[in-house]
Amino acid sequence: xxxxxxxxxxxxxxxxxxxxxxxxxxxxxxxxxxxxxxxxxxxxxxxxxxxxxxxxxxxxxxxxxxxxxxxxxxxxxxxxxxxxxxxxxxxxxxxxxxxxxxxxxxxxxxxxxxxxxxxxxxxxxxxxxxxxxxxxxxxxxxxxxxxxxxxxxxxxxxxxxxxxxxxxxxxxxxxxxxxxxxxxxxxxxxxxxxxxxxxxxxxxxxxxxxxxxxxxxxxxxxxxxxxxxxxxxxx
Numbered sequence: 001x002x003x004x005x006x007x008x009x010x011x012x013x014x015x016x017x018x019x020x021x022x023x024x025x026x027x028x029x030x031x032x033x034x035x036x037x038x039x040x041x042x043x044x045x046x047x048x049x050x051x052x053x054x055x056x057x058x059x060x061x062x063x064x065x066x067x068x069x070x071x072x073x074x075x076x077x078x079x080x081x082x083x084x085x086x087x088x089x090x091x092x093x094x095x096x097x098x099x100x101x102x103x104x105x106x107x108x109x110x111x112x113x114x115x116x117x118x119x120x121x122x123x124x125x126x127x128x129x130x131x132x133x134x135x136x137x138x139x140x141x142x143x144x145x146x147x148x149x150x151x152x153x154x155x156x157x158x159x160x161x162x163x164x165x166x167x168x169x170x171x172x173x174x175x176x177x178x179x180x181x182x183x184x185x186x187x188x189x190x191x192x193x194x195x196x197x198x199x200x201x202x203x204x205x206x207x208x209x210x211x212x213x214x215x216x217x218x219x220x221x222x223x224x225x226x227x228x229x230x231x232x233x234x235x
Contacts, residue, residue, distance in 0.1 A: 024107035029231025106162030124205035
């Protein structure tokens with residue numbers, strides 16, 4: 001199994017911390033945020049990891065190298081000066097990710113979930129990890145049925161954790177789904193992943209798991225500081 005880590009964001013909400021350091025390379029608990037993911041992927045048995053980059057892209061290979069220190073093979077998918085969004089980022093990296101299902105993780109989150117519990121062969125086109133709604137996203141993103149099927153709407157929505165297993169077939173009809181959205185006709189195309197997921201959900205093609213453990217969207221300096229203090233206290 002291969003994995004993709006999203007690391008191309010501009011980190012605008014984290015400024016000034018991200019003026020000179022990409023958000024996934026900010027230190028938390030004594031090491032760069034992205035290293036927490038790399039260690040978990042290596043423990044899972046993943047060997048090939050793709051990291052998509054844009055903002056301050058050169059810092060990633062300078063800091064992480066080829067991944068050998070974790071027993072990984074890291075390749076970098078450079079998207080240019082403007083990130084391609086989540087959907088475009090995966091599409092751009094698919095030639096390297098290959099035809100098998102792959103794990104994708106947001107580079108700006110921290111989570112204690114056991115990645116081995118995610119299905120290596122999703123029943124549908126994707127399997128998402130969902131968490132309780134944080135204060136900054138009280139309405140949630142998607143609903144999870146008792147049968148483990150994810151829906152766009154529902155009475156009790158949960159928040160997408162930024163961790164999921166995806167089949168490349170999720171992108172088979174992406175141009176029809178995305179339509180004329182801004183960036184869709186750029187080269188390379190730039191588009192969000194959510195519309196593709198919602199289209200698959202309409203056909204009951206997305207399953208999910210509710211993670212009840214710890215999860216943080218490291219989106220602001222305050223959240224970064226809180227997480228750093230918690231991790232250091234547990235060390």
